[in-house]
Amino acid sequence: MSVDPPVPAPAATPAAVPADAPPVLVTGATGYVGARLVPRLLDAGYRVRCAVRTPRKLASRPWHGDPRVEIVRCDFSDPRSVAAAMRGCGAAYYLVHSMMSAGGAYAERDRGLARTFAVAAADAGLTRVIYLGGLGETGVGLSEHLSSRREVERELASGGVPLTVFRAAMILGSGSASFEILRYLVDRLPVMVTPHWVTTRCQPIAIGNVLHYLVACLEVPATMGRTLDIGGPDVLTYRELMDVMAEARGLRRRLVIPTPFLTPALSSLWIHVVTPISKHIARPLAEGLRNEVVVRHDDAVRLMPQALLPVREAVRLSVEEEKAFDVETTWSAAGPMPGDPDWAGGAVFVDSRTTRVHASPATTFAAVCRLGGPTGWHRGTWLWRLRGAIDRLVGGPGLRRGRRHPEHVAYGDALDFWRVTEIEADRHLQLRAEMRLPGEALLDFRIELDGAPTEDGGAPASCRLVQEARFQPRGLFGLLYWYAVLPFHALVFNGLLRGIAEMAEAHASGPARPEPARTSAGPAPQPGRRPSATRASST
Numbered sequence: 001m002s003v004d005p006p007v008p009a010p011a012a013t014p015a016a017v018p019a020d021a022p023p024v025l026v027t028g029a030t031g032y033v034g035a036r037l038v039p040r041l042l043d044a045g046y047r048v049r050c051a052v053r054t055p056r057k058l059a060s061r062p063w064h065g066d067p068r069v070e071i072v073r074c075d076f077s078d079p080r081s082v083a084a085a086m087r088g089c090g091a092a093y094y095l096v097h098s099m100m101s102a103g104g105a106y107a108e109r110d111r112g113l114a115r116t117f118a119v120a121a122a123d124a125g126l127t128r129v130i131y132l133g134g135l136g137e138t139g140v141g142l143s144e145h146l147s148s149r150r151e152v153e154r155e156l157a158s159g160g161v162p163l164t165v166f167r168a169a170m171i172l173g174s175g176s177a178s179f180e181i182l183r184y185l186v187d188r189l190p191v192m193v194t195p196h197w198v199t200t201r202c203q204p205i206a207i208g209n210v211l212h213y214l215v216a217c218l219e220v221p222a223t224m225g226r227t228l229d230i231g232g233p234d235v236l237t238y239r240e241l242m243d244v245m246a247e248a249r250g251l252r253r254r255l256v257i258p259t260p261f262l263t264p265a266l267s268s269l270w271i272h273v274v275t276p277i278s279k280h281i282a283r284p285l286a287e288g289l290r291n292e293v294v295v296r297h298d299d300a301v302r303l304m305p306q307a308l309l310p311v312r313e314a315v316r317l318s319v320e321e322e323k324a325f326d327v328e329t330t331w332s333a334a335g336p337m338p339g340d341p342d343w344a345g346g347a348v349f350v351d352s353r354t355t356r357v358h359a360s361p362a363t364t365f366a367a368v369c370r371l372g373g374p375t376g377w378h379r380g381t382w383l384w385r386l387r388g389a390i391d392r393l394v395g396g397p398g399l400r401r402g403r404r405h406p407e408h409v410a411y412g413d414a415l416d417f418w419r420v421t422e423i424e425a426d427r428h429l430q431l432r433a434e435m436r437l438p439g440e441a442l443l444d445f446r447i448e449l450d451g452a453p454t455e456d457g458g459a460p461a462s463c464r465l466v467q468e469a470r471f472q473p474r475g476l477f478g479l480l481y482w483y484a485v486l487p488f489h490a491l492v493f494n495g496l497l498r499g500i501a502e503m504a505e506a507h508a509s510g511p512a513r514p515e516p517a518r519t520s521a522g523p524a525p526q527p528g529r530r531p532s533a534t535r536a537s538s539t
Contacts, residue, residue: 017045023070024218025049025086025126027117028095030057030412032176033132033210035329037093039063040211046218051076051085060410076113079120086124091218094131094156107148114152118159128162128224130217132210135167135203135229135293146291153227162224164217166210166300169231169293170241172314173207174321175329175404181271183319184400186245191255198239198258203231203294206314209306216304223303231295234311244312248319327404349482351469351489357501359508361447361463365426366407367504368445368465371496372415373403378503379495383488387435391417396436418443437471438478444468445500461508467497 024041028034029050035058041048042063050058051074058064058071075081076096086092096113121129133149149167157163170178185192213230217223236244239256246254301308309317321327357364371377377384388399399416403409413420415431422430426447433441446466469489473479 021047022088022090023047023049025051025089025092026095027051027074027076027093028097029071030054031095031097032173032329033171033207033214034093034095035061036207036211037095037214038069040215042066042068044215044218049085049089051082054412057410057412060408077116079116082116082120083124086120086126089124089126091128091130092121092126093214094129107151110148111151111155114155115158118156118161120159121161122159126161128164129156130164130166130214131156132166132168132214135169135231135295164223164225165227166213166217167227167229168205168210169202170204171207171210172204172232172309172311172318174318175327176207179318182241182245183249183322185271186242186249186251186254189254190252191257193257193259196258196260198242198256199237201235201237201292201294202241203235204241204311204314205230205232206309206317209308212306213300213304216306220303226299228300228303229295229297230300231293231308232311232314233308235294236311241311244315245319248312248315349471349473351493353467353493353497355465355497355501356450356462357465357504358462359501359504360460361426361449363508364447364463364465364500364504365429367500367507368429368447369409370407370503371500372399372418374406375503377416377492377496378499380488380492383492388417391435394436397434438475438481439471439473441472442468442470444470465497465501465504467493467500469493 024046026034026038026041026048029038030052034050038048038050039062047068047070049070049072051072052058053074053076055071055073063069064071072085073081074085094114094117096117097110118129131153133153134146153163153165156165170182172179209232210230213228239258242254242256246252359367385399392398392400397414397417401414401416403415404413409415409420409423409429411420411423414434417433417435418431419434420429421432421442422428422444428447429445431443433443435441444467446468448464448466449460450462450464471478471482473482
C-alpha cells in the first residue's frame with residue numbers, strides 16, 4: 001500500500017475566488033452528490049460548467065438560470081465530446097458511475113470512461129481532477145464494487161493531471177441509495193434474517209461534510225495528488241446503524257438474526273424485494289458491505305477542518321428532511337434518460353380518454369402532477385399495487401420508488417415506476433414506463449382550453465383533460481400482454497382520469513360538476529404521428 005506524504009499544517013482561510021478564474025467542471029451534475037455540489041461551489045464564488053448526458057434534467061434546479069453556470073451536453077464515452085466540455089476549465093470533478101449496468105459490466109464501463117476522461121484532462125491542460133470513491137482497504141478480499149473504484153482511481157491518475165481522491169463509506173443524507181436501503185429495511189422488517197455483514201464496522205459520513213471536503217480542497221494545494229479517507233466521528237456496525245435509524249423513525253428496536261448463508265447475490269435480491277433500490281444497484285452495494293470501511297488517517301479533517309456530524313444527528317436530520325419533503329436530490333434521478341420510443345414499425349396500441357374538468361388549466365395540471373407517491377393512482381388501487389408487486393419480483397422498480405416531492409415534478413423525476421420525459425407547465429406531462437414490460441409504454445396527459453377567459457381576463461374556469469396511454473409491444477409476448485391487461489383498462493385508466501378531475505375540482509372554487517370520461521374506439525395512429533385525443537384503439 002502506498003504511503004502518502006506527511007500532512008502539513010491546515011491552510012489559512014482561502015481568499016476570494018478571482019473573477020477571471022476559469023470555471024470548474026462538474027460531471028455527474030444530475031446525480032445525488034453532483035447536483036448538491038454545484039450550488040455549494042457557487043456559494044464559494046466559483047463559476048461552474050456542468051457536463052451532463054441530458055441537460056434538460058437540470059432545468060428544474062434553482063441554480064439553472066444562474067449566469068455563473070454553463071450547462072453542456074457530454075457523451076463521456078466520446079473523447080471529442082469530453083475534450084469539448086473541458087475546454088477552458090481549471091479543476092474538474094469526476095462523479096460518474098455506472099452501477100446501474102447489469103452484472104459486472106459497470107466495472108469495465110467505468111474503467112473505459114475514466115481512461116477517456118484522464119486523456120482528455122491532460123490534453124485540455126486541467127490543473128487537477130477530484131474524484132469521490134469508496135472507502136475500504138485494498139487487497140484480495142476487496143469487493144468487486146470497491147475494486148472497481150480503485151481501478152477508476154488508477155485510470156484517472158494515468159493521464160498525469162494531479163488527482164485528489166476522497167474515499168467515503170456510507171453517505172448519510174436524505175435520498176441517497178444507501179440511506180434508502182437502511183430506512184426501508186428498518187421500516188418494513190421488525191424481524192430480519194440478515195447476511196453476516198450486519199456485524200461489519202463502518203464509518204458513515206453526512207452528505208454536508210462530504211460537500212465541504214469537495215469544495216474546500218480547491219483552495220488547499222496540499223490535497224493535490226493525495227488520497228484522503230473521509231468519515232464521520234462515529235465507528236459502528238451496520239446492526240448498530242439500524243438501531244439508530246429505528247430510533248430516528250420512532251420505531252422499536254429491530255430483531256436482527258445474522259446468517260452466513262446469504263450470499264451477495266441473495267442479499268441484493270432481498271434488498272430489491274424489500275426496498276425501492278434496483279437489484280443492479282443493490283448488488284455492488286451489498287458486496288461492498290462485507291468489507292470494513294473505516295478511516296485510516298485524519299489527514300482530510302486536518303487539512304480542511306470542519307465539525308463532523310455524528311451519525312445519530314445526521315440520520316435525524318435526513319429523516320426530518322424526508323418528512324418535510326425537503327429532499328434536495330435522490331438516487332432515483334441519476335442515470336441516463338431513455339430517448340423517445342421509436343414507434344415506427346409494428347403495432348401501436350392506444351388508449352385515449354378525455355373528460356371536461358371544471359377547474360382552471362393550472363389547477364388541473366397541478367392535480368396531474370400529484371400522481372404517484374402518497375397520492376397514488378386514484379381508482380383501482382389494488383391493481384396498481386399488484387402490478388407494482390409483480391414488477392418488483394421480476395426486477396423492476398415497482399411502486400416503492402415513490403417520488404421526490406408530493407406535488408412538484410421536473411423533467412427526469414421518478415414517479416413510482418414511471419419517469420417524467422416531457423413537461424410543459426399547465427399543458428402537458430408525459431411519463432415513460434420503467435416497469436418491466438414486453439414493449440415500450442407512455443402515459444400522456446394534455447390539457448386543452450375549454451371555454452373563454454373570465455371577465456377579468458383570468459384563466460378559463462374549465463378545461464379538457466386528455467389522457468393517452470400508448471404501448472408498442474415487443475414480439476408475441478408483448479401482444480399477449482396488451483390483450484391480457486385490456487379488460488382492466490376501464491377500471492384503471494377511466495378511474496385515473498376521474499380521480500384527477502375530482503381532485504382538481506375539489507381545489508377549484510365553486511361546486512364540482514364532474515363529467516364522466518369519454519372513450520371510443522378507432523384505428524391506431526400512423527407510426528411517428530401523434531394519435532387523436534378523442535380515440536382509443538388497439539390495433
